[in-house]
Amino acid sequence: MTRASVVGAGMTTFGVHESTLAELFATAALDAYDDAGVGPDDVDAFYFGNAMGGQTENDTHLAPKLASEVGIAGVPAQRFEDACATSATAFKNAVQAVEAGIHDTVLVGGVERCTPETGLGTGEMTRIFASASHRQYEQPTGLTFPGVFALLTKRHMHEYGTTEEQLAHVAVKNHANGQRNPRAHFGRELTVEDVLESPVVADPFHLMDCCPFSDGASALVVTSDERADSYDDPVDVTGVGHATDIVPLSAKPVPHATQAARDAAAGAYEQADVTADAMDFAEVHDCFTGAEVMASEAIGFFEDGEGGPAAAEGRSALDGDRPINPSGGLKAKGHPIGATGAAQIVELTEQLRGDAGDRQVEGAERAVAHNLGGDAGTTVVSVVEVRS
Amino acid sequence: MTRASVVGAGMTTFGVHESTLAELFATAALDAYDDAGVGPDDVDAFYFGNAMGGQTENDTHLAPKLASEVGIAGVPAQRFEDACATSATAFKNAVQAVEAGIHDTVLVGGVERCTPETGLGTGEMTRIFASASHRQYEQPTGLTFPGVFALLTKRHMHEYGTTEEQLAHVAVKNHANGQRNPRAHFGRELTVEDVLESPVVADPFHLMDCCPFSDGASALVVTSDERADSYDDPVDVTGVGHATDIVPLSAKPVPHATQAARDAAAGAYEQADVTADAMDFAEVHDCFTGAEVMASEAIGFFEDGEGGPAAAEGRSALDGDRPINPSGGLKAKGHPIGATGAAQIVELTEQLRGDAGDRQVEGAERAVAHNLGGDAGTTVVSVVEVRS
Numbered sequence: 001m002t003r004a005s006v007v008g009a010g011m012t013t014f015g016v017h018e019s020t021l022a023e024l025f026a027t028a029a030l031d032a033y034d035d036a037g038v039g040p041d042d043v044d045a046f047y048f049g050n051a052m053g054g055q056t057e058n059d060t061h062l063a064p065k066l067a068s069e070v071g072i073a074g075v076p077a078q079r080f081e082d083a084c085a086t087s088a089t090a091f092k093n094a095v096q097a098v099e100a101g102i103h104d105t106v107l108v109g110g111v112e113r114c115t116p117e118t119g120l121g122t123g124e125m126t127r128i129f130a131s132a133s134h135r136q137y138e139q140p141t142g143l144t145f146p147g148v149f150a151l152l153t154k155r156h157m158h159e160y161g162t163t164e165e166q167l168a169h170v171a172v173k174n175h176a177n178g179q180r181n182p183r184a185h186f187g188r189e190l191t192v193e194d195v196l197e198s199p200v201v202a203d204p205f206h207l208m209d210c211c212p213f214s215d216g217a218s219a220l221v222v223t224s225d226e227r228a229d230s231y232d233d234p235v236d237v238t239g240v241g242h243a244t245d246i247v248p249l250s251a252k253p254v255p256h257a258t259q260a261a262r263d264a265a266a267g268a269y270e271q272a273d274v275t276a277d278a279m280d281f282a283e284v285h286d287c288f289t290g291a292e293v294m295a296s297e298a299i300g301f302f303e304d305g306e307g308g309p310a311a312a313e314g315r316s317a318l319d320g321d322r323p324i325n326p327s328g329g330l331k332a333k334g335h336p337i338g339a340t341g342a343a344q345i346v347e348l349t350e351q352l353r354g355d356a357g358d359r360q361v362e363g364a365e366r367a368v369a370h371n372l373g374g375d376a377g378t379t380v381v382s383v384v385e386v387r388s
Numbered sequence: 389m390t391r392a393s394v395v396g397a398g399m400t401t402f403g404v405h406e407s408t409l410a411e412l413f414a415t416a417a418l419d420a421y422d423d424a425g426v427g428p429d430d431v432d433a434f435y436f437g438n439a440m441g442g443q444t445e446n447d448t449h450l451a452p453k454l455a456s457e458v459g460i461a462g463v464p465a466q467r468f469e470d471a472c473a474t475s476a477t478a479f480k481n482a483v484q485a486v487e488a489g490i491h492d493t494v495l496v497g498g499v500e501r502c503t504p505e506t507g508l509g510t511g512e513m514t515r516i517f518a519s520a521s522h523r524q525y526e527q528p529t530g531l532t533f534p535g536v537f538a539l540l541t542k543r544h545m546h547e548y549g550t551t552e553e554q555l556a557h558v559a560v561k562n563h564a565n566g567q568r569n570p571r572a573h574f575g576r577e578l579t580v581e582d583v584l585e586s587p588v589v590a591d592p593f594h595l596m597d598c599c600p601f602s603d604g605a606s607a608l609v610v611t612s613d614e615r616a617d618s619y620d621d622p623v624d625v626t627g628v629g630h631a632t633d634i635v636p637l638s639a640k641p642v643p644h645a646t647q648a649a650r651d652a653a654a655g656a657y658e659q660a661d662v663t664a665d666a667m668d669f670a671e672v673h674d675c676f677t678g679a680e681v682m683a684s685e686a687i688g689f690f691e692d693g694e695g696g697p698a699a700a701e702g703r704s705a706l707d708g709d710r711p712i713n714p715s716g717g718l719k720a721k722g723h724p725i726g727a728t729g730a731a732q733i734v735e736l737t738e739q740l741r742g743d744a745g746d747r748q749v750e751g752a753e754r755a756v757a758h759n760l761g762g763d764a765g766t767t768v769v770s771v772v773e774v775r776s
Contacts, residue, residue, distance in 0.1 A: 020523070020524060021523075022523075022524070046632075051448065052442065052448070054440065054442050054443045054469075054519050055442045055443055055446070055448075057523065058443070058516070058518070058523065058527065059519055059523040060439065060440070060443075060469060060471060060519040060520050061469070061470060061471035061519070061520035061521075061761055061762040061765060063470060063632065063766070064470075064632040064633065064634075064635050064648075064761075064766050065522060065523075065765070067632050068632075068634045068635050068765075073632055073633060073634035073635070074631060074633065074634070074647075074648075074651065075631075075632060076480075076630040076631060076632065077632045077766070078468055078470055078477045078480075078481065078630075079468065079469045079470055080467065080468065080469075081448060081449070081468075081469055082449060082451060082452075082465075082466055083448060089466045092464075092466075093466065096484075096485065096488065096490055097484065100484065100487075100488030100490070102484055102488070128442075128446070130446070131442050131447055131448040131449070132448050132449035134453060135408070135409075135410075135445065135446065135447040135453075136408060136410070139446065243462060243463075244434075244451065244452040244455050244456075244462055244463060244464065244465045245461060246456045246461035247452055247453055247456050247461070251456065259462075260462075263462065373449055373452075374449040374452065377449060377452035377453070377456075378449070378451070378452050
């Protein structure tokens with residue numbers, strides 16, 4: 001069967017930008033065009049993700065607007081919004097369209113502005129983020145996302161004895177990796193003590209357990225594996241799993257299992273005909289340190305309950321046996337919501353090409369990305385491999 | 389090749405509802421399940437459209453929320469937003485997934501709340517709608533959607549001599565049809581004088597040239613044509629075209645041509661291997677009377693410049709030779725943004741089954757739907773046929 005391949009990858013730095021959504025996205029898209037060696041005339045569809053532009057700056061219907069900015073007005077273009085998994089569902093639909101022969105070469109990507117450059121402060125932005133939690137059952141209680149993941153993590157701690165120190169190791173590791181990533185939001189080193197001594201945001205999370213609000217964009221050029229033969233350094237998308245889980249949180253039978261991630265991972269590994277053991281590293285959705293621990297178990301990198309100890313033992317470090325988030329993850333690289341999912345695939349692409357510089361996972365040939373949305377209601381898991 | 393078929397269609401009444409988005413959508417979805425004779429266990433994916441829930445009521449990440457409401461938590465679920473074409477892009481992606489064999493049976497639909505039941509008045513809602521126009525080049529000028537379509541229509545009048553009276557005939561005809569549709573927002577008769585004497589909103593549009601803000605939901609069960617053999621009264625989706633056009637308005641070479649509609653129609657007719665002449669009727673995106681005139685030309689029902697005279701001559705009436713909007717269209721049936729595209733397919737399905745009651749287009753065997761988003765930036769055109 002036809003597979004999809006990534007032949008171009010681009011992104012902005014993640015951080016604070018004065019640019020418009022259009023300027024940010026165009027920077028990433030033109031970077032991806034250049035990387036692939038294509039121009040707008042080579043692109044025949046656009047799968048785009050943005051989560052909150054309507055709420056933050058009254059800007060919707062962005063697919064044709066951004067298509068116009070990057071020279072592809074006319075092609076079928078659609079916007080996806082699935083909370084923090086927004087550009088991963090765009091990627092999944094794009095991969096499926098290429099595999100099905102509906103389109104030859106597509107542009108995929110996402111953009112978001114979440115910092116005070118939008119004119120909105122942290123409080124207002126937190127309220128907007130909370131729109132992804134349940135409108136009737138969660139928002140009225142005052143629950144915002146630090147609380148959502150604190151609840152899940154507290155249950156994980158209860159079940160398995162996961163500790164705040166173990167969680168802190170996730171933040172320390174991701175900051176160490178982020179320091180090696182020139183496009184990361186945060187560049188400073190962090191110690192376990194720094195994390196534990198930072199203010200509590202939502203027990204068990206301290207400020208330094210939480211990812212930042214970032215501005216940024218990411219873009220990919222995806223084509224069929226046959227066409228990819230004529231490009232430099234393609235990487236092949238061998239599996240994409242996508243699942244949802246029941247919401248609100250209170251309806252989930254085993255909340256800390258993050259069942260959608262398990263279902264999505266099973267789907268992706270089955271499509272790719274591999275197991276988690278075959279993965280050389282993972283990019284996972286570490287919006288909070290506890291989320292990385294749960295994700296590392298859900299995608300099969302560690303047994304249930306072993307995610308916390310593994311982080312503390314350095315197993316998920318760049319030089320560990322199961323590296324996780326070499327990019328720095330959401331925690332240090334940053335989290336411009338709609339750009340995050342596609343940016344994970346940018347990282348996989350660069351790593352598998354051996355182009356990741358100081359944060360290179362040595363010899364990486366196969367990797368997995370895990371992108372989660374909302375109160376663990378959506379997860380997309382993708383397997384990408386060096387062309388064999 | 390495998391085709392997609394609609395085997396279930398459901399919708400709420402369009403109008404003013406006190407229900408939540410979840411309650412509205414569940415009403416439509418359960419109606420579609422019942423119509424198809426399926427249950428949640430038969431559905432393996434969800435393609436969902438909502439345009440403005442984040443802005444109107446801080447409610448996003450609706451795909452898994454609504455999947456949970458209608459018994460399909462777990463399946464891949466994604467939300468689309470493409471302004472007023474929102475559930476048509478969801479429908480397109482669903483149809484493609486079924487044609488490609490990615491999913492067997494999918495739920496497609498959309499929901500929106502636009503009336504003061506949201507707690508927002510007409511002014512605030514107009515500002516939110518305007519988010520679909522260009523953020524940098526159009527919104528700052530004060531342009532809102534009556535103005536967008538007034539500009540396009542004024543150009544059409546300039547080029548072809550289209551008159552306000554001809555536009556008024558579109559409203560009169562759609563209200564006449566809407567009176568025959570028990571789910572329409574507006575049930576009252578209208579005369580040309582009523583339209584021309586109503587207050588001017590944006591020259592050349594009077595209040596009665598404009599569709600209302602409505603609440604409502606629509607849903608479809610779509611499966612492969614092979615599987616559809618075991619259902620009652622399936623209708624086949626033989627072509628779906630989707631195109632964008634450059635934005636802002638000022639960048640369009642021939643604004644009143646609504647080029648995306650022409651490209652989408654050409655794509656849909658080519659896939660279906662038919663011409664416009666073979667269509668027994670059309671549902672088109674008449675957010676304003678002028679929009680119907682332009683759409684009727686773009687989809688090939690009338691020659692360029694003939695859309696206005698044709699409306700005045702009754703050619704697009706229920707008993708005309710080229711019926712348009714037998715449902716009453718957006719103008720009389722109503723326009724709950726995210727529900728509109730899928731609701732057009734509900735109308736096509738009921739008409740092609742001969743189930744449209746007093747508004748039945750006699751002997752209809754093949755029909756086309758035209759759903760437009762934003763400043764004519766997105767259009768999806770779908771051809772649906774009686775199973776031969």
